[in-house]
Amino acid sequence: MFDANKVTAQCVQWIRDFFEENGPGCNAVLGISGGKDSSVVAALCVEALGRDRVIGVLMPNGEQHDIDCSRQLVEHLGIRNYTVNIKAAMDGILSALPQELAVTAQTAQNLPPRIRMATVYAISQSCNGRVANTCNLSEDWVGYATRYGDAAGDFSPLSHLTVQEVKAIGRVLGLPENLIEKPPIDGLCGKTDEDNLGFTYAVLDKYIRTGICEDEATKASIDQKHARNMFKMFPMPSFRPEGIDSVQKEEW
Numbered sequence: 001m002f003d004a005n006k007v008t009a010q011c012v013q014w015i016r017d018f019f020e021e022n023g024p025g026c027n028a029v030l031g032i033s034g035g036k037d038s039s040v041v042a043a044l045c046v047e048a049l050g051r052d053r054v055i056g057v058l059m060p061n062g063e064q065h066d067i068d069c070s071r072q073l074v075e076h077l078g079i080r081n082y083t084v085n086i087k088a089a090m091d092g093i094l095s096a097l098p099q100e101l102a103v104t105a106q107t108a109q110n111l112p113p114r115i116r117m118a119t120v121y122a123i124s125q126s127c128n129g130r131v132a133n134t135c136n137l138s139e140d141w142v143g144y145a146t147r148y149g150d151a152a153g154d155f156s157p158l159s160h161l162t163v164q165e166v167k168a169i170g171r172v173l174g175l176p177e178n179l180i181e182k183p184p185i186d187g188l189c190g191k192t193d194e195d196n197l198g199f200t201y202a203v204l205d206k207y208i209r210t211g212i213c214e215d216e217a218t219k220a221s222i223d224q225k226h227a228r229n230m231f232k233m234f235p236m237p238s239f240r241p242e243g244i245d246s247v248q249k250e251e252w
Helices: 004-022 036-049 067-077 087-096 105-126 137-141 163-172 193-197 201-210 216-228 246-251
Strands: 027-031 054-058 080-083 129-131
Touching: 004 036, 004 129, 004 163, 027 036, 027 105, 036 054, 036 067, 036 163, 054 067, 054 105, 087 105, 105 129, 137 163, 137 201, 137 216, 163 201, 193 201, 201 216
Parallel strands: 027 054, 027 129, 054 080
Antiparallel strands: none
């Protein structure tokens, strides 16, 4: 049985320990989408560090229909925040690409989260910050994150927690219910996560925690996505010449 109160307290202490070891006095900086993940991570950081050390970055791509949820979250927590519209950067990169290059839909869909992460790091490095990753276990399990985009960060409070568990923590932290239950939208093609995945997070979470999935087709789809996207979960492979051990590498 998942004990949301216990895990919330453990996560808050983990964040405090991370900052004590990796930047005493630094600020937690994160992108704010207005969904449950960024809302919960921001609230955990406020609980761990105090609202004065948490900075939210709102990053619409032109007009964002649910930007009010992002504003609601930063106002609810009382945290400092900045708004950076990434549309000009998005248009600039796409227009600068060689005209003979056929830009794929995947390219266009994954460019915004990578621009957003570059933006968060630009603000973080200007505000004595450490960037909070907001991905959860359910998304990571099926590769539902953009490498070097929303999958990046300096510390990750939710990477070992499923969607249902993240929601439970959000309630412990007293977040507004509409933010906790806001239908997750990928922010890339306008569809909900579950529309794109072809199954619900509730089904996925049950399979992750129990190994049970009643529908064989759904089970096969989850297993395929998990296997195909495992590379996103690990550091970039690197070549090591023979005769060079890890101690020497660390000294470079």
